[in-house]
Amino acid sequence: MTVESFQIRVPDEVLDDLKYRLNHVRWPEPLGSTGWEHGTDLSYLQSLVTYWQEQYDWREQEAKLNRFSQFRSNVDGVDVHFIHERGKGPSPMPIILTHGWPDSYLRYQKIIPLLTDPARYGGDPEDAFDVIVPSLPGFGFSSCPDYRGINNSRVSEVWAKLMTEELGYRKFAAAGGDIGSGVTRYLASNHPELLFGIHLTDIGIIKSLMNPNDQAELSEEELHYKRSAQEWISREGGYMTLQSTKPQTLAYGLSDSPVGLAGWIIEKFHAWSDCKGDLRNSFSEDELLTNIMIYWVTNTFGSTAHIYYENTHSLPPLGRIEVPTGIAILPADVLTPPKVWAMRNLNITRWTSLPRGGHFTAMEEPELMAEDIRAFYRPFRTRMEKE
Template sequence: MSTTLDTTTGIQSFQVDVPQEQIDDLRRRIAATRWPSKELVGDRSQGVQLTTLQELARYWTSEYDWRKCEARLNALPQFTTEIDGVEIHFVHVRSRHENALPLIMTHGWPGSVIELLDTVGPLTDPTAHGGKAEDAFHLVLPSLPGYGFSGEPTELGWENGPIAQAWAKLMDRLGYTRYVAQGGDVGAAVTDAMGRQGPDGLVGIHVNLLATALGIVDLLPAESEQERAAHAALKTFTTDGFGYFLEQSTRPQTIGYSLLDSPIGLAAWMLDHDTDSYYKISRAFVDGEPVGNLTRDSILDNITLYWLTGTGASAARWYWEFGQFLHGAAGHAPPPVSAPVGFTTFPGEIWAAPRSWVETVYPGVAYFNEVDSGGHFAAWEEPELFTTEVRAAFSSLR
């Protein structure tokens, strides 16, 4: 799929071109699905509901068009480059505003660069999207190792730290000597690691998930009603919403066989991520009422990307690496973040972090805001609001 190589930087241009037989095979596999009986409850407490998934399957085979997503990706400048033995795919859009601030933004699981695409225009071309020229960013959107069009690591150790180091090398290779970083979900953990490593050129970070909360529950304040609600949400996650996390952090290879062999198994596994986004996605398919940009087509763009690249297992392995990292880091305080930190709390997040929690993890947080809408996939669901937050978080660093 790659075309020309720049021998001075080792950066290759990249285009997506999926053979038609792969798309035909996908449809055949969906049609051959063996369905379980309907769940015995009226909500998602037994998992992804049969009606939701059957409607997704119907749309996937009868109305969805991967070629539209392929064209959308190919309309953007895409590249690959090898870093530390792994081929890294990334979208790189330079703003037409010369004083734009370089920004590297990292997706999560079960996401991909697809979840960030609706922010590309507003972030790189603000004057066309209600902003000012001084709001502009040069945007770098890498695919995590083992995700999407990036290569799969063939050696152990690719947790947040090495990924963060790879991103610093990528920004250096692109010639950016002063830049900022942003992330949610896995991307929040990677961006946090970048902040703690403090590579030359990184002047600030912004995250929208307090990923480190899982390891320091006893240190997080629980006095106010908001703090107690956040603790309750965290407890719900670790007792009832933790299935995918536990399986992927302990046995990613086992679930990987299903994710690579059954497109409906893959879709169900990805939809089951969190309650808020699940019900929003279910509404899009069952009721035809999408919330924000969580539309049927965009959801299937993301799932189909995982299917066509065969990355269900390799993406899941990040959780195993993260689990090994957490085990090794237990009892050791992490190094402080060396750059200013911005944080936005979206109300539908798995645990919506109050300011006191953010200050526990990031003392002296430089920017904090709680917004009124959006959930775990904030950039995807609410790209305009998300863009506003990113602009605000980094405005003092320009």
């Protein structure tokens, strides 16, 4: 296993093909002024595609991404792409940050400098981290040679080997959201000896609370969560049902149409962020399109959707997590977990309600997220020096 430097170099023919497809879109008939009620708003998507055609510059964004120290390493048959930025402080703590869907490793690009060089942003150099941000297997520039068995637990094993065998860290921190939350929790369950603690922004859908026969045993907070989760799944969970059952069917259309891909992804950024109905309140067009481009230029929508299938069909059960856990609760996130359940199933040592942010908080409110991560891990730094 060898760690090799990596730079993004998308072939010109891929960009030429994209340009052709964007210039030959067949738009659906408008349904009237429904806004986002029936899915991605037509007028917004048309304006975004116009920007994509006329102003967006992939080569400029590619150059910005290549400023990060990027690498690839084959771990358990997966060519893992990752950023590895060294911290600037007396004793940086290593931390691995895991993204989810429909984002990418770009979720964390804004907080990397805040964590590696806190003094530059008015913080304490004692809080510095070595930051590792991998692309999940089958996402972006990480390979996925065989989809079967690539679930959150399997990814956690790949991450453990990446951090210890490839990068040489004896112990490290871990954080994540969405799929990244699941991977981080399995990492804590499977390898607690490797971790100082874990930091999460969500706990996903808590399936154990969805059993219709257990209602009498649930607290009022858990009952509220159960009702909210059932309502959310019926209103918003169609994507999850499809990706968990027939991801390949969906992949044909979204691997062929960049506008179809954009419509599928953009709707989630609108629904799950703290944008208050206007995506421009939380993200620039360049941010949104660069995330979409990561999916498009690598042709990885199919493999990214397939992790939902594997998490539904092959994921082992997860017991109580004893590793110290910090949770940041975001006001506009999807399905805030009931604290009573979290305290019972994880070793919660920090529970923070942030004033702003949604599902993509590292992109939306990077300063708030970076500070919460720094604060959570501060007590563990003395322990790190002893170990």
